[in-house]
Amino acid sequence: MDKxxxxxxxALIDQAVAGDKQSLETVILSVQDLVFNLSLRMLGTFPDxxxxxxxxxxxxxxxxxxFRGESSFSTWVFRIAINHLKNYKKxxxxxxxxxxxxxxxxxxxxxxxxxxxxxxxxxxxxxAEELKLSCTNVMLQCLDTESRCIFILGTMFRVDSRIxxxxxxxxxxxxxxxxxxxxxxxxxFLEEYCGAYGKGKCNCAKRVDxxxxxxxxxxxxLDFHTAVPKEVLLDVKAAMEKIDDLSQEFxxxxxxxxxxxLKKYIEDFLNGNSFSVVENx
Numbered sequence: 001m002d003k004x005x006x007x008x009x010x011a012l013i014d015q016a017v018a019g020d021k022q023s024l025e026t027v028i029l030s031v032q033d034l035v036f037n038l039s040l041r042m043l044g045t046f047p048d049x050x051x052x053x054x055x056x057x058x059x060x061x062x063x064x065x066x067f068r069g070e071s072s073f074s075t076w077v078f079r080i081a082i083n084h085l086k087n088y089k090k091x092x093x094x095x096x097x098x099x100x101x102x103x104x105x106x107x108x109x110x111x112x113x114x115x116x117x118x119x120x121x122x123x124x125x126x127x128a129e130e131l132k133l134s135c136t137n138v139m140l141q142c143l144d145t146e147s148r149c150i151f152i153l154g155t156m157f158r159v160d161s162r163i164x165x166x167x168x169x170x171x172x173x174x175x176x177x178x179x180x181x182x183x184x185x186x187x188x189f190l191e192e193y194c195g196a197y198g199k200g201k202c203n204c205a206k207r208v209d210x211x212x213x214x215x216x217x218x219x220x221x222l223d224f225h226t227a228v229p230k231e232v233l234l235d236v237k238a239a240m241e242k243i244d245d246l247s248q249e250f251x252x253x254x255x256x257x258x259x260x261x262l263k264k265y266i267e268d269f270l271n272g273n274s275f276s277v278v279e280n281x
Contacts, residue, residue, distance in 0.1 A: 046223040048091035128204040133224035136252040
């Protein structure tokens with residue numbers, strides 16, 4: 001963000017805090033994709049990410065008057081989002097936690113040959129692509145919450161270690177070391193098991209029916225296939241340091257536009273009686 005744009009955003013924030021509804025909507029819309037993508041990678045599913053994003057954006061709106069401009073606005077929002085998501089217990093994988101050991105065993109020992117065709121007239125190639133994107137997203141749930149934060153900040157949003165360390169409450173050096181370790185852990189798993197991003201034998205097209213049978217894939221609800229890709233980056237000026245040589249291993253880390261339901265939630269909130277909470281916050 002250049003200085004003129006930065007000044008424009010600060011002016012919009014001041015107007016929003018003063019009670020201007022249009023300015024507040026513009027400010028919130030500027031970060032909703034960032035919040036949604038962070039939530040999606042942290043929680044694993046579109047419905048959970050949408051619910052958490054609503055909570056986070058509400059926090060942003062009601063705490064907007066506390067923004068002092070000491071960091072970029074997106075970094076400030078990221079800090080609120082990270083703190084919320086690290087303690088978020090309402091998502092599916094909080095109830096059914098995963099591990100790399102479990103995931104690897106499932107890949108090796110699943111009886112995929114014994115499952116009938118369950119594609120429901122949906123092209124197998126489309127279902128395979130949905131499964132691939134879903135699988136790599138869910139794979140992040142095998143990491144502990146802190147490691148997941150570190151991986152997402154460094155790999156998806158390419159945040160400078162000084163800023164990432166500040167967000168997570170660790171030193172830049174510790175952040176770089178932990179990012180390198182967790183990226184290696186992810187890369188090793190992909191190399192061993194994944195046929196799409198590594199040299200493993202796991203084949204998405206062959207696992208489609210098994211995934212449908214186990215309610216991991218729903219032909220009538222293809223969230224990743226219908227999501228609109230978007231480049232979402234934190235507004236940080238420093239270039240990303242070279243941590244390792246693994247960048248090409250994580251090409252699945254795409255970002256998406258926020259669902260229409262999330263946009264409608266913001267509009268309904270601002271047009272309802274709850275807007276007074278922001279004005280008085």
